[in-house]
Amino acid sequence: MTTPRLEDPVDVGGFTLRNRLYRAPLLECAGNGADAPEILASELEPAAKAGAGLVCQGATIVRENGGCAAPGMTRVSDPTFVDSLRTVTDRIHAHGSAIAIQLEHGGLRSMETWHAEYRREHPTLRQLAVSRPPRLLRLLDALGFLDYDAHVLTTEEVYELAADFGRSASMAVDAGYDVVHIAGANMGIVHQFLSPFYNRRDDEFADGVRFLEVVADEIRAHAGDVPLMTKVPAETAAPPGLRPHLTEDDAVDICRRLADYGYDALVPVSGSVFWDASIVRGSFPARAWRDERYREGYADAFGGPVRARLVELGNRIEAAWYDFDPAWNASLCRRVREKVAVPVFCEGGIRERGEIDNLLGDACDAVGMARPFYAEPELPARLLGPDVSGDTRVVCESCNNCAVPQVTGASGVCQTPSVLRRAGAHRKEGSYTRTTEIGTGDDDDPVG
Incomplete structure (x- = not known):
């Protein structure tokens, strides 16, 4: 078979994406105010205008x-708010791109667990839990770093939660979203169902895949045959000796089962059992931690200046442990692709066109990037096209200065001067101009 190129279309559940480059889910920090549709559209539209085949709205x-x-x-x-998101989908479709919505519930990872100010403002709000929190997390609760008042879902309540995924999917499809993406990793509640570290149930949902099956049933019942995809975690970055956790073999088997059940695309990812730097591997974000604009917000989030400094220290240790690793999910994706007949999407540390070309047709069928879009919202214009050099590289340095301030509610934007200078140079050179070769047949379409 001919090796696919990034510019080639790909079919997902009967829906054709115009190419194999997608903007992976990110935090848009849009909230639910009257201006939320415009914030989301302004965040997502540049990727579509620059030629991305698929644009994923974050969790x-x-x-x-x-x-x-x-x-x-x-x-x-x-329903009224979701209907207002037609503004977002219309603007993405105007440029020939498809748009996915990633559906999520944080479960034990929710702000009512870790954000001190939010806990004070919502004292009666309890976390939804698959099972009683693991012993290690209960220890952190006893030490005051986390705050658990978890409500373990009954079997009936699990079905109700799955129905909420179905109803949200239905409203999103009615508002023009083309693909439903389930947030199955990064320690959200779906991940918690899948992980033996969290899931110690004794009902049918002791098999965590069962939850994703019921979610699929609910989405099909409410939203029809919309293309359905999910992330699938392997907890291979878990601290040494930590048991039980999801192995790579487990993740491959989960992907096989989900493909057989009717999921139309899979995104295998490796990480930890915790919400830590394993999902944003890179440098320690020293600039972000030193930035006086966020110092008070860090204290509010983590329970005071001293606790914020302790979190900063933990972040420094994690950054050293989870150093950047190019295309760190490639080997897992490759194993999954050998076992399933649906497209496998790969993301995580992909930074160069030549690297993308090597992955396509081998480890995956489509390639996504996330943090690089904070620095280059119109990135696809530089990566797509028949004459793009294999050494064309994103300007992102994976420094994570964009990520840490988001705990204060700050928008996700690149904050590293050297990166911004390179992006500015590309803009002056016209590198973010989309041509008809990567677009929808329109005349040259300058971005931004």
Whole structure:
């Protein structure tokens, strides 16, 4: 078979994406205010205008209360609000791109666990839990670093939560979203169902894949045959000796089962059992921690200046442990692709066109990037096209200065001067101009 190129279309559940480059889910920090549709559109539209085949709206919460893993996350439980998101989908479609919505609930990872100010403002809000929190997390609760008042879901309540995913999917599809993406990793509640570290149930959902099957049933019942994809975690970055956890073999088997059940695309990812730097590997974000604009917000989030410094120290240790590793999910994706007949999407540390070309047709069928879009919202214009050099590289340095301030509610933007200078140079050179070769047949379409 001919090796696919980045510019080639790919079919996902009967829906054709115009090429194999996608903007992976990020935090848009749009919230649910009257300006949320415009914030989301302004965040997502540049990627579509620059030629991305698929643009993923970051994790959106399926319930009205609780479940947000970070400040400013958008909820998709109110029909009137979701209908207003037609503004977003219309603007993406105007450029020939497809748009996915990633549905999420944070469970034990929610702000009611870790964000001190949010806990004070919502004293009666309890975390949803698959099982009683693991012993290690209960220890952190006893030490005051976390705050658990978890409600373990009954079997009936698990079905109700799955139904919320279905209802949110239905509203999103009615508003013009083309693909439903389940947030199955990064320690959200779906990940917690899948992980033996969290899931110690004694009902049918002791098999965590069963939850994703019921979610699929609910989405099909409410939203029809919309293309459905999910992330699938392997906890291979778990601290040494930590048991039990999801092995790579486990993740491959989960992917096989989900493909057989009707999921249309899979995104295998490796990380830890914790919400830590394993999901954003790179340098320690010293600039972000020193920035006086966020110092008070860090203290509010983590329970005071001293605790914020302790979190900073932990972040420094994690950054050393989870150093940047190019295309760190490639080997897992390759194993999954050998076992399933649906497209496998690969993301995580992919930074160069030549690297992308080597992955396509081998480890995966499509390639996504996340943090690089904070520095280059119009990045696809530089990566797509028949004459793009294999050494064309994103300007992102994986320094994570964009990520840490988001715990204060700050928007996700690149904050590293050297990176911004390179992006500015590309803009002056016209590198973010989309041509008809990567677009929809329009005349040259300058971005930004």
